[in-house]
């Protein structure tokens with residue numbers, strides 16, 4: 382069988398994982414690196430590894446297609462580039478695995494979906510929990526009604542991020558628009574902790590309605606580094622609390638709890654690492670779906686090989702663009718109810734080791750998670 386020719390668009394930042402994956406498991410998965418598009422490729426910690434696999438390095442996708450072709454493009458670039466690059470690749474007959482979030486706006490996401498439908502290419506979005514066998518099996522049972530009606534879902538993520546995080550790459554993090562006016566809307570809920578919000582939408586298969594949200598920032602960014610969100614998934618309640626500004630507390634592990642008529646599933650918890658997905662029935666019996674591989678860094682790029690299998694006719698698209706759109710619509714809903722974030726006062730913010738944080742904020746978000754409520758931030 383002919384190897385799948387892979388184009389990597391972006392090889393620094395998170396995309397360095399794609400280079401490593403191609404190097405470690407490309408051959409075993411019948412894939413070869415057809416080329417790299419990244420104007421700053423030599424800044425990537427995996428540049429030499431990429432060079433050892435290809436000598437095709439281009440600054441733009443258009444330049445790549447002047448002399449080359451690819452079967453699959455893994456696009457892992459700043460958010461405003463997602464739509465133009467994905468559309469260009471699909472127009473040139475390349476199937477696209479596009480990193481999450483699909484786009485900064487519903488309009489851009491729709492343009493990508495329209496291009497997919499026009500070109501007949503396959504398109505997958507890089508929310509890796511969707512390629513996780515444990516999570517996939519759990520979601521199938523949820524949607525088959527095995528646990529009865531969904532009653533509530535809640536997730537809490539307290540992940541500190543320092544100023545280097547906000548200044549990385551071309552400086553798009555935490556911005557609303559790029560210098561050309563293209564939408565970014567990068568925030569704690571659209572980027573690092575998006576998986577925990579998206580998972581609730583993807584598992585329930587529901588659109589979030591009745592959106593209520595409080596957003597805030599301690600970092601000098603345009604969007605927000607803290608959010609508490611409430612809403613309805615059908616008749617069920619959703620609560621999501623996430624911050625990058627809660628400090629280096631000991632309670633950093635993400636956690637969630639989804640409640641159903643017949644019991645509940647929990648993941649992660651205070652002072653413990655996540656991992657096992659366990660459904661506990663009210664009668665005391667338990668069902669484990671196993672360890673979620675998102676806790677094992679090694680297996681993170683299964684989404685690439687899942688997608689390659691799909692192209693060979695073997696697999697399913699783990700995360701469809703329409704599913705990823707559930708998240709993009711929530712992001713727009715949050716902007717509609719909270720056009721501007723609350724700004725913490727200078728007297729409330731500490732800077733420790735180049736990290737802005739607000740003492741007490743983590744505890745406040747834990748309370749919101751526990752009581753399914755929105756916080757009240759005092760005007761400063």
Ligand SMILES: NC(=O)c1ccc[n+]([C@@H]2O[C@H](COP(=O)([O-])OP(=O)(O)OC[C@H]3O[C@@H](n4cnc5c(N)ncnc54)[C@H](O)[C@@H]3O)[C@@H](O)[C@H]2O)c1
Pocket residue numbers: 390391392393394395396418419420421422425440441457458459460462480481482507508509549550551552571572
């Ligand atoms: N799935 C996950 O868990 C996960 C984790 C982190 C980031 N991401 C996503 O990956 C994407 C990139 O995020 P990041 O944090 O790695 O960003 P980054 O800014 O750190 O890296 C972006 C990469 O794109 C390259 N790039 C910049 N302009 C380019 C251009 N015009 N053409 C081609 N390449 C270009 C940069 O040189 C860099 O290699 C985002 O969509 C982000 O949400 C996903």
